[in-house]
Amino acid sequence: MIEIKDVKKGFDDKQILKGVSAVFETGKTNLIIGTSGSGKTVLQKCLVGLFEVDSGEIIYDGKSFTHMVEDERKHLRQQIGMLFQGSALFDSMTVQRNVKFPLDMFTDWSHDKKMKQVNETLERVNLKDAHNKFPAEISGGMKKRVGIARAIVLNPKYLFCDEPNSGLDPQTSMVIDLLIREITKEYNMTTIINTHDMNSVMEIGENILYMYQGEREWVGNNKEIIFSKSAKLNEFIFASEFLRDAKDMRMLEEKGIIDNDRNMEDVMRDPESHLLMGENDKRDKSE
Amino acid sequence: MKFFSVLGNYLLLIKGMFTRPENIKMYWKELMHQCVEIGIGSLGIVSIISVFMGAVSAAQTAYQLTNPLIPKSTLGQIVRDTVILEFAPTLVCIVLAGVVGSKIASELGNMRSTEQIDALEIMGINTKSYLVAPKILAALITIPLLVVIAMFLGIWGGRLTSTLTNIVSGDTYDKGLLDGFSAINVYFALAKAYTFAFIISSIPAFYGYNVKGGALEIGRASTTAVVTSCILVLFADYILAALLL
Ligand SMILES: Nc1ncnc2c1ncn2[C@@H]1O[C@H](COP(=O)(O)OP(=O)(O)OP(=O)(O)O)[C@@H](O)[C@H]1O
Ligand SMILES: [Mg+2]
Numbered sequence: 001m002i003e004i005k006d007v008k009k010g011f012d013d014k015q016i017l018k019g020v021s022a023v024f025e026t027g028k029t030n031l032i033i034g035t036s037g038s039g040k041t042v043l044q045k046c047l048v049g050l051f052e053v054d055s056g057e058i059i060y061d062g063k064s065f066t067h068m069v070e071d072e073r074k075h076l077r078q079q080i081g082m083l084f085q086g087s088a089l090f091d092s093m094t095v096q097r098n099v100k101f102p103l104d105m106f107t108d109w110s111h112d113k114k115m116k117q118v119n120e121t122l123e124r125v126n127l128k129d130a131h132n133k134f135p136a137e138i139s140g141g142m143k144k145r146v147g148i149a150r151a152i153v154l155n156p157k158y159l160f161c162d163e164p165n166s167g168l169d170p171q172t173s174m175v176i177d178l179l180i181r182e183i184t185k186e187y188n189m190t191t192i193i194n195t196h197d198m199n200s201v202m203e204i205g206e207n208i209l210y211m212y213q214g215e216r217e218w219v220g221n222n223k224e225i226i227f228s229k230s231a232k233l234n235e236f237i238f239a240s241e242f243l244r245d246a247k248d249m250r251m252l253e254e255k256g257i258i259d260n261d262r263n264m265e266d267v268m269r270d271p272e273s274h275l276l277m278g279e280n281d282k283r284d285k286s287e
Numbered sequence: 288m289k290f291f292s293v294l295g296n297y298l299l300l301i302k303g304m305f306t307r308p309e310n311i312k313m314y315w316k317e318l319m320h321q322c323v324e325i326g327i328g329s330l331g332i333v334s335i336i337s338v339f340m341g342a343v344s345a346a347q348t349a350y351q352l353t354n355p356l357i358p359k360s361t362l363g364q365i366v367r368d369t370v371i372l373e374f375a376p377t378l379v380c381i382v383l384a385g386v387v388g389s390k391i392a393s394e395l396g397n398m399r400s401t402e403q404i405d406a407l408e409i410m411g412i413n414t415k416s417y418l419v420a421p422k423i424l425a426a427l428i429t430i431p432l433l434v435v436i437a438m439f440l441g442i443w444g445g446r447l448t449s450t451l452t453n454i455v456s457g458d459t460y461d462k463g464l465l466d467g468f469s470a471i472n473v474y475f476a477l478a479k480a481y482t483f484a485f486i487i488s489s490i491p492a493f494y495g496y497n498v499k500g501g502a503l504e505i506g507r508a509s510t511t512a513v514v515t516s517c518i519l520v521l522f523a524d525y526i527l528a529a530l531l532l
Contacts, residue, residue: 050405074309077411087404102410105310160409 001026002047002158005057009039009046016042018214019056025192029181029204033195034211035236040194041085043211048080049073050214068255077107081123081151083161085194087143089135089150095122096131099149106154123148124180141172146175152183157186159191170199177204187274198237201225212237226250297493303415304423305387311367320494325422325488326429329386330436333379337437340374341366341444349454356444363445363463368472370441376476377524380483383430384516388491391422392512395495397504404496426488427481430478438473479527483520492517 002024009017016039024030032040047058058065060076089098099121100256103114125145130138144164151159164180165173181204184191205222210233218233226247238244308314353397398404407414450457491512498508
């Protein structure tokens, strides 16, 4: 579990994070969502120490990261895996050596044992036949997978992903999302994902933090998010008319109005009236 | 003001290199890799320019040495001293500032802008000592060797033109080479080589490591790095000459 308390961070005289508090739970996919420029990346970089916070505290399983000395942090970081927005693969190394690198650096395993772990991890992220290719020779989706493989090869306790599916088609995005959720469960990791992809939010949003201009605006899960009362959040997630319609549909469904195909057709014919319908009307109509 | 903050950051980078390596074997591998990159990588260009600078200094000296009272062997002596004292260390290092400097600056700049440096930091690796230190150390090992090679090749280049164009015979040239030879000059040249090696590796490393932005800034950083290290090499050249000669 990672806990942050009133984290503030600014650059020069511009305040980016204006006191954010949150709890990221173990074994769950924790999402940080928000519009471009709302400070998601800055928050994540503060969490792993690439930026120093101006004030506030970051606590990893009861231990204050903010007050750790450099050596303790280095130690903790060996339990952290991170997938960067641009993958950040070492471009002078093959896929295999990229994934093997953390093992080379931090274990004294035999070559065979390392290779076994590398191959297993690459298999885990469904990457075959790319072992000896260089990062420049593989597709964006494959790069993300190599990035994930490199991040999890040492079985970390904490996994950070900055926009794991930006620039990917919806199908590949979904595969990556599900992969991240699966390994989170499998290794019981604390996973934190930055995203503004609504598919991910709905699919793997077990604990969602919505950021608005550097502040925590809303917290909840993917079941709760569509019923949220926060105007700013609604504006963000239901940005398109299509999604607004989808939300209305979902609301109706939740209320039990749409219960069969015939009714569905009714709704399609005249959505407005159905939206306004109460419980009583429903009974009347269906009889 | 800006100068002091740059200087401060530079000193912090140098200080940050001195930490215990996470894994000696990996650092050793990186050092060897850099020795090959820097040393073997610039051997070709260093060889070519040293032969030519020896040849040019022989031809020009011969052109000026018209007085019949001066023995012909003086040519060898003059070529030897100019090559050892100035041409081999300074000229070679100016060229290497371009070759090695831009390579170091753009490599680190690219790693910074594609977040590879951040990725290493997240793994718990001290990137100052893992990325920067091996480059500087490799430069300190290989560049003085390159300078020594340049001395031999320069002197040989001078001998080659002299004999080919019949200015002096090979024997006369060789006699001049041994006349009044003092080892101090070689030590002095090596002192310069070590100083320059440090400059042309650490300055580009500093500019590359601190790149902010993308491809454009990487280009800019490597230009600044090369220009700054060239100026500093010449400046150090003067200081060392004033101090040690
Ligand atoms: N190193 C930095 N120096 C100065 N300002 C920065 C720095 N990094 C980020 N910022 C500023 O912080 C703000 C938030 O940026 P951040 O990258 O966190 O946004 P984001 O929510 O991740 O957006 P996106 O969804 O586009 O990735 C931006 O206004 C940006 O200009
Ligand atoms: Mg971002």
